[in-house]
Amino acid sequence: MKTTNRFNVIVAVAATILMGMFESSDAQxxxxxxxxxxxNAEKIISDHIQKHIHNGPSLAAPLIRMHFHDCFVRGCDGSVLINSTSGNAERDAPPNLTLRGFGFVERIKTLLEAECPKTVSCADIIALTARDSVVATGGPWWSVPTGRRDGRISKLAEATNNIPGPTSNFTTLQQRFAKQGLNLKDLVLLSGAHTIGVSHCSSMSERLYNFSTTVKQDPSLDSEYAANIKANKCKSLTDNTTILEMDPGSSRSFDLSYYRLVLKRRGLFQSDSALTKNSATLKMINDLVNGSEKKFYKAFAKSMEKMGRVKVKTGSAGVIRTRCSVARS
Incomplete structure (x- = not known):
């Protein structure tokens, strides 16, 4: 091989190695x-939340739920925000029909596009908005590293098959969390987000009126609690509109009250009750209840950070959508 050719090969190899190094760095x-x-990206997001969340504190729970539902389908890539064009998007899936906050996220995206066009991803907006809205209502802070890029694929079936629902049993919860690289500790801690927010009767009415072919009411649900809900809230199996607090009396406080209710068999969903069916998760709940709120916050933060990294698109993968609701934007 001629000296010149050998030199060119060496330069090319070196360039390839350097490019790989930079791509690897960019992909984190x-x-x-x-x-x-x-x-100003993160300040624009936090300022918007500080300006509006106090007028609608109940929005914090839907925004953290949106982050959760986004990450469980194709990773944290903002695909949950994409509008349906044929009734086949993630937003059309049963677990997502009651999601709220899409317009709120879109307004933040509009502000960011005005400041820095085609720069900040919708996926990062979801992650930051979830954290900042919880903090604005007195909840814990957690680190949110950024650099996520957006996906353009959003499928109903993938959301249905991957997002744990309120009727999920322990096996389903464990399998769907494990599929995302999340363990039983993450399952228990992330379920703690149920300490804030509300739900509809439709998410738990079968526990009251149609639990199985042989039992009308879920025997794992505290009978006094069930009777109270039947009398004052969910008065029929077909009630799809009445709102229930997931953590009655403490639904706007990010605290340990949710876990105490779960131990008293007063968790709203079957998925809440399921956490007590496994000895390892039951022990974790007891440890949390017997510990401090500060310790819970710290552990919850770690699981949120972990979830926020699930199958993210970075570097040359994915895109930056200019409108969060439109796949090709």
Whole structure:
């Protein structure tokens, strides 16, 4: 081989290695990812939340739920935000029919596009909005490294098959969490988000009126609690509109009350009750209840950070959608 050719090969190989190094570096989430490309990005998000969340504190729970549902389908890529065009998007799946906050996220995206066009991903907006809205209502803070990119594929079947629902049993919960690289500790801690927010009767009415072919009412549900709901809230199996607090009396406080209710068999959903059916998760719940709120916050933060990294698209993968609700934007 001639010297010149050998030199060119060496240069090419070196360039390839360097390119790989840079791509590897670019493909990592990092704190303050937008420090140079859009320095005010995170402030714009937090300012918008501070301005509006106090007028609608109940929105914090739907926004953290949106982050959860996004990450469980194709990873945290903002695909849950994509509007349906043929009734076949994630938003059309049963677990997502009661999601709220899409317009709120879109308004934040509009502000960011005005500041830094085609720079901040919808996936990062969801992750940051979930954290900042919980903090604004007095809940825990957790690190949100950024650099996620958006997906363009959103399928109803994938949401139906991957997102744990309120009627999920323990096996289903364990399998669907494990599929995302999340363990039983994450399952228990992330379920703790049920300490804030509300749900509809339709999410639990079968526990009251149509639990099985042989039993009308779920025997794992505290009978006094069930009677109270029947008398004052969910008065029929077909009630799809009445609202229930997931953590009665404490639904706006991010605290340990949810776990105490679960131990008293007063968790609203079957998926809440399911956490007591396994000795390992039951022990975790008891440890949380017997511990401090500060300890819970710290552990919850770690699981949120872990979930926020699930199958993220970074670097050259994915896109930056200019409208969160439109796949090709």
């Amino acid at each position: 989430l990092q704190m303050n990812f937008y420090a140079k490309s859009c320095p």
